[in-house]
Structure formats: structure tokens, C-alpha cells
Amino acid sequence: DQQVKQNSPSLSVQEGRISILNCDYTNSMFDYFLWYKKYPAEGPTFLISISSIKDKNEDGRFTVFLNKSAKHLSLHIVPSQPGDSAVYFCAASESYSSASKIIFGSGTRLSIRP
């Protein structure tokens, strides 16, 4: 039972354009959401997060949108750069806490083409 779903295994975007990565979740107890980025041969690294009391959070070129009623979140990257080519994992937790278990989606491979 996948509680966090990333239905697009891959996405190709032209450099300079907007990349939009989508994520759906099923567990209504999820209260905190995160995006991680992973390069080959490295561990995932934290990118951005959002708590359920917000519907948008920005950090530079990265913006996460949360639609609680639809149980959907998305990550926008604008403008997309070659270094953004990586696998992006959506993740969720039932608690905004350092001790809470995080559930990850299956990832979306983003390729930025010149």
C-alpha cells in the first residue's frame, strides 16, 4: 500500500523552463511534507518542506504547493538548470518532529535538456 505516490517515473524539461513534479498521498494523518533530491552514487539530500498549516513554501528557485483537500503536492523549479537533473523524492510524515518516521514515494527522474 503506497501512501505516497509519484505517478511520473520521469520528466524531461528544457533548460530555463519550469519543472513541475507531482505527488499524491493517501494518509490523511500526514502533517508534514518534504522533497528530497538524489544524484547517482549519493544519498538523498533535503530540498524543501512544507507543513500542513501552509499551502505554499518557497526557497529560491524551488516552490512547494500543498493542496490538502486533494491530498496533492507539487514541486516547482523555475528556471530549470542542468544541475537540477536528478531523482526527486516526495515524502511525508505524520508529525512535524525530528523523531517522526518519513514515508517516501518512488521518485521522479528529472532530466533538464539544453
Add this chain to the structure above:
Amino acid sequence: DSGVTQTPKHLITATGQRVTLRCSPRSGDLSVYWYQQSLDQGLQFLIQYYNGEERAKGNILERFSAQQFPDLHSELNLSSLELGDSALYFCASSVALTRGGEVHYGYTFGSGTRLTVV
């Protein structure tokens, strides 16, 4: 550098064998989380330890076990290995990051151990 150290980086072993993966969490962090990433799969939560005690369990097979020692390093033991156990195994510590005046909780991951069962 995430501060989370995993050894070995690569491991090749035969079916039926037993291996031990090691993780040292960030200095002072009491939590250790183990995740498995199989081909084309997401990060599957296996198990969490906090200060030496098991805190949460995920989809961990009975052939797998883990422990956390008094010095807080952790070991993941995989036995009776099968071809399907070939995967990347990640260890993570809890982290609190401050960005834009906000505190973000999450994990910091080690670089993983790539296990190949042949």
C-alpha cells in the same frame, strides 16, 4: 558531507550468504533510520532505532535484523540473501535545518551501501 557514515560502499555476495552493513549517525544524534532502495523503487523504510531501542518498524523481512550499539552506531544484518535483496541500503539521521528563518525537520542520509547478490 552529511555526517552520516556508511560502510562498506559496495558489497557483492552470493545467494544464501549473510552480510552486515554499518552506519555511524551524525555526532550526537540518537536516531538511526534504515531504508532500502531497489531498482525503480522508492525508499522503503525498514527500521528505526533511537538511543539503542527499536522505535519503529517498516517493511523489514524476517531475514533482516538491526541493532544500535551504546556508541550509537548501527548495524543492519541481512541473512539468507536472495537475488531480490540486491539494492541500495541507506542509513539516515534526524536533522533540523534552518532556512529563511524556518526550521525544517528531515533526515540526512549517508551515501549508502550498494549490495549485489549474485
